[in-house]
Amino acid sequence: MVRFIEENITKMLETKIISNSEVLYVVGGDDGDKSPGTNERGGLIKSWVNSMRACSPTRPKSFNSQSCWIKEHPSALNMFEDILHQSEGKQIVMFLDYDGTLSPIVDDPDRAFMSKKMRNTVRKLAKCFPTAIVSGRCREKVSSFVKLTELYYAGSHGMDIKGPEKGSKYIKENQSLLCQPATEFLPVINEVYEKLVEKTKSIQGAKVENNKFCASVHFRCVEEDKWSDLAHQVRSVLKNYPKLMLTQGRKVLEIRPIIKWDKGKALEFLLESLGYDNCTDVFPIYIGDDRTDEDAFKILRDKRQGLGILVSKYAKETNASYSLQEPDEVMDFLERLVESKQLRCGA
Numbered sequence: 366m367v368r369f370i371e372e373n374i375t376k377m378l379e380t381k382i383i384s385n386s387e388v389l390y391v392v393g394g395d396d397g398d399k400s401p402g403t404n405e406r407g408g409l410i411k412s413w414v415n416s417m418r419a420c421s422p423t424r425p426k427s428f429n430s431q432s433c434w435i436k437e438h439p440s441a442l443n444m445f446e447d448i449l450h451q452s453e454g455k456q457i458v459m460f461l462d463y464d465g466t467l468s469p470i471v472d473d474p475d476r477a478f479m480s481k482k483m484r485n486t487v488r489k490l491a492k493c494f495p496t497a498i499v500s501g502r503c504r505e506k507v508s509s510f511v512k513l514t515e516l517y518y519a520g521s522h523g524m525d526i527k528g529p530e531k532g533s534k535y536i537k538e539n540q541s542l543l544c545q546p547a548t549e550f551l552p553v554i555n556e557v558y559e560k561l562v563e564k565t566k567s568i569q570g571a572k573v574e575n576n577k578f579c580a581s582v583h584f585r586c587v588e589e590d591k592w593s594d595l596a597h598q599v600r601s602v603l604k605n606y607p608k609l610m611l612t613q614g615r616k617v618l619e620i621r622p623i624i625k626w627d628k629g630k631a632l633e634f635l636l637e638s639l640g641y642d643n644c645t646d647v648f649p650i651y652i653g654d655d656r657t658d659e660d661a662f663k664i665l666r667d668k669r670q671g672l673g674i675l676v677s678k679y680a681k682e683t684n685a686s687y688s689l690q691e692p693d694e695v696m697d698f699l700e701r702l703v704e705s706k707q708l709r710c711g712a
Contacts, residue, residue: 417596456495459699463498463510464654467692497635500519501614501619503525504577505520515530520576520577521579522631523626523631524546554575557603558575561582564599581614609623677690
């Protein structure tokens with residue numbers, strides 16, 4: 366079984382179903398660990414911690430590095446007119462991450478609330494363009510944070526997708542949109558979640574979140590000298606589940622099923638559901654701040670269609686074309702999109 370899973374993950378990496386930089390761990394045993402990019406016995410936990418640091422920058426790069434990065438990924442606000450020109454004559458479709466994009470990053474993930482002003486902006490946006498929230502969160506939870514029924518919601522990194530309940534003009538009458546490609550993994554994710562809660566309770570600041578089709582281990586409030594202990598505990602659980610893999614995000618470790626699905630696949634599914642697959646007159650815009658959003662950025666870049674906008678104050682390797690620094694800038698950008706649409710329509 367171990368060999369089968371390792372061969373499977375290698376094949377997935379070779380065919381770019383998943384990226385080598387994203388996968389931290391696949392499966393291991395007492396006779397040694399195997400994971401992409403880790404060849405030496407005993408090096409697995411160290412590689413995890415190094416990757417956790419790399420995905421959690423706390424200060425900007427040097428001025429020169431930051432300046433070069435901004436030239437390659439200019440502000441979407443500064444380049445707004447250029448973006449409008451690119452989208453001229455095309456149907457804009459909006460895809461938005463939640464944490465760090467619509468809401469600020471906070472210590473307690475259960476208190477990542479968006480502002481009333483941001484909610485009102487997203488409500489107006491959805492009246493102008495088909496709009497989807499694509500999040501690593503459980504779909505029900507992110508929906509309860511956003512509190513808008515006219516949106517598409519893709520939770521669990523796109524493994525749980527549902528269309529608007531009401532109020533959207535971009536969904537066909539009586540059309541029920543629901544996609545859950547990882548349903549068979551629900552029992553094992555619940556089981557792993559409970560074990561992770563038990564294993565990590567001794568590590569101060571660690572928080573485990575059940576996101577339905579994946580489990581998230583938040584380490585934002587864990588002292589850095591305890592990250593290795595946390596990695597050991599996560600590994601002690603995950604090593605017994607060969608059909609799961611560990612990926613990383615912003616101060617979070619994600620336990621997910623090994624399936625051909627991610628935020629990029631969710632973007633493609635939603636475009637197809639809206640009738641925009643293989644269309645040249647559609648312009649998807651995806652805004653996100655996390656490594657998991659890179660799958661969607663890459664889809665848009667490879668297709669040379671639409672654009673990705675990374676939300677970050679720091680220089681990061683990304684497939685996005687533009688950048689914004691924080692949720693307030695995201696709100697400004699969305700408001701300008703709404704205003705431009707209203708002007709075009711004479712509203």
